[in-house]
Amino acid sequence: SAVISQKPSRDICQRGTSLTIQCQVDSQVTMMFWYRQQPGQSLTLIATANQGSEATYESGFVIDKFPISRPNLTFSTLTVSNMSPEDSSIYLCSVAGTEVRSGGYTFGSGTRLTVV
């Protein structure tokens, strides 16, 4: 299965600033997904990122707040913009590739964001 390197693993940020999270995959994958996990909660999908096209955002998430880049088939970034304490969460990327129907999805190690 794919291996994902996600950076940073954690950060403490001031409100009003932005943070960019990176995910690097060791193989080419068609789709990458970005999730948010608020404290003690389940995972909520933010958006799906395909290479060469605009990301598709889920209800409640907008591009201005969470811009995503997908420059190639092994890399994606998620930016959390104009942060407020409510953005404090764990952010995870995930990939689906040729193994998705048999091997499941792979998740990055997560970025624990605290906004103060």
Place this chain on the structure above:
Amino acid sequence: ELKVEQNPLFLSMQEGKNYTIYCNYSTTSDRLYWYRQDPGKSLESLFVLLSNGAVKQEGRLMASLDTKARLSTLHITAAVHDLSATYFCAGTQGGSEKLVFGKGMKLTVNP
């Protein structure tokens, strides 16, 4: 729209005991997944269930899928402390690759 419900959401059990946890989903789901998450960690894939009647086992955990009942179960046999974690089930719908997660079940196994 697919909705995934887990119960219970919290479970405290003693080592050596057995228990079954449930995952119901609202509409036809193509695939059903079980994940484990340790505190402060990412998600670890446990099982992928692809068809009605599928049963998979790994160590003390066994997962099954009943697509007619829209139900998956995760059975714990002779629990040990190392199984303490949060367990999520998730499904996909209508050919979409997007995962829809349940709320997760926090399991604590006491010595």
